[in-house]
Amino acid sequence: MYGDSPLCRHHHRVKQADGWRLDQPLPGVLGLLPGGNLPGPGTATGPGHCRAMSIKTRTAAIARTLAAGTAALGIAAAALAAGTAAASAATAPATGIGVQLLDGSGQHPSWMQASLARGTAKTWHVKMTNTGTATETAAAVASSQLSFASGGPARQPAATLQPWITYSPAQAQLDPGQSATITVTVTVPAAAPLGLVPGSSANPDLAINTLWAYAAPAGTGQIQLATAAGIRMYITVTP
Numbered sequence: 186m187y188g189d190s191p192l193c194r195h196h197h198r199v200k201q202a203d204g205w206r207l208d209q210p211l212p213g214v215l216g217l218l219p220g221g222n223l224p225g226p227g228t229a230t231g232p233g234h235c236r237a238m239s240i241k242t243r244t245a246a247i248a249r250t251l252a253a254g255t256a257a258l259g260i261a262a263a264a265l266a267a268g269t270a271a272a273s274a275a276t277a278p279a280t281g282i283g284v285q286l287l288d289g290s291g292q293h294p295s296w297m298q299a300s301l302a303r304g305t306a307k308t309w310h311v312k313m314t315n316t317g318t319a320t321e322t323a324a325a326v327a328s329s330q331l332s333f334a335s336g337g338p339a340r341q342p343a344a345t346l347q348p349w350i351t352y353s354p355a356q357a358q359l360d361p362g363q364s365a366t367i368t369v370t371v372t373v374p375a376a377a378p379l380g381l382v383p384g385s386s387a388n389p390d391l392a393i394n395t396l397w398a399y400a401a402p403a404g405t406g407q408i409q410l411a412t413a414a415g416i417r418m419y420i421t422v423t424p
Contacts, residue, residue, distance in 0.1 A: 278317065278318050278319030278402065279318045279319070280317045280319065280321060280400060280401070280402055280410050280411060281316035281317035281318075281400070281412055282313060282314070282315065282316060282317070282321065282323055282400035282412050282413065282414050283313070283398075283414060284311060284312070284313055284314075284397075284398035284414040284415070284416060285312045285314070286309060286310075286416050287309075287310040287311065287312055287366065288309055288310050289309075293417075295416065296416060296417045296419060297309050297369070297371075297396060297416055297417070297418045297420075298418070298419040298420070299419075299420055299421070300421045300423050301371065301373045301420060301421070301422060301423065302373070302422075302423045302424065303373055303374070303376070303377055303422060303423070303424065304373060304374070304375040305372075305373055306370055306371060306372040306373065307370070308368050308369065308371075309368070309369045309370075310366055310367070310369075311325065311367050311368075311369055311396065311398070312364050312365070312366045313325075313357065313359070313364065313365055313366075313367065313398040314359070314363070314364040315359035315360065315361055315362060315363050315364070315400065316362075317361060317400070317412075318361050319361065319402050319403075320358065320359065320361070320402070320403040321359050321400040321401060321402060321403055322356060322357075322359075322400065322401055322402075323358075323359050323365065323400045324355060324357075324398075324399050324400075325352040325355060325356070325367050325396060325397070325398060325399075326341055326396075326398075326399045326413070327341070327343070327346070327347045327394070327395070327396055327397070327418075328341040328342060328347070328394070328395050328397055328415075329342045329343055329344035329345075329346070329347060329384045329385040329386065329392070329394055329395075330342055330385065330386035330388075330391045330392060330395065331384070331386075331393040331395050331417065332386070332388075332391045333397055333399070333413040333415065337399070337401070337411065338399055341397070342385060342386065343385075344383065344384060344385035344394070345378075345383065346394045346420060347394075349371050349372050349373060349374065350369060350370070350396075351369075351370050351372070352368070352369055352370075353368045354367060359400075369396060371418075371420055373420075378422060379422050379424065380422060381421045382394060382420045382421070393417055393418075393419075394417070394418040394419070394420070395415040395416065395417055395418060396415060396416045396418055397414070397415045398413060398414050399411065399412075399413045400412055
């Protein structure tokens with residue numbers, strides 16, 4: 186390519202050789218001359234087969250070049266936008282919560298399980314830890330299923346066991362890496378049905394009572410990413 190008009194490789198070299206010169210008498214008309222008169226439009230010049238480009242051909246070539254440049258700019262802009270989004274995601278605060286039963290026992294020490302007589306109560310201690318990178322509000326939430334429903338604590342299903350549970354404190358504000366211990370007490374009513382207290386869920390495999398540690402970013406922003414971690418609860422009522 187010489188200027189806006191292509192020449193073959195042979196003539197591209199010839200134009201730089203001694204004794205030759207390149208002329209452009211009209212737009213789109215190029216001529217290689219060894220010295221002498223300037224050729225007319227459409228006349229082959231110099232040795233070989235290279236002819237000057239017509240104005241129409243030259244315009245088409247320029248249009249193709251501009252289109253390719255525009256496409257390249259579009260790709261670069263998309264790549265820049267993707268990089269910016271990735272950088273924002275990488276630096277955005279992350280929400281995370283860990284939960285640990287401190288006084289579990291039996292075959293499954295990470296589960297809250299007990300056989301309780303009617304009218305009696307039992308207390309456990311649960312540690313909640315902020316495993317994220319932002320300050321969070323952590324709360325204890327009881328559910329009748331082994332799956333945390335979207336919509337926060339108020340949207341969790343409840344059945345028989347949930348009204349028997351109390352917490353102290355009910356929630357805590359935790360900085361990244363900070364932990365808080367809450368007491369969870371189950372009080373069995375005097376007229377409670379005997380046997381294992383059942384959970385409740387549309388999916389029978391998930392019908393397991395669960396204590397959840399629920400965390401959401403502290404503050405009142407419109408968009409909040411929450412998380413939860415749970416402990417299974419198996420309470421059996423005895424006479």
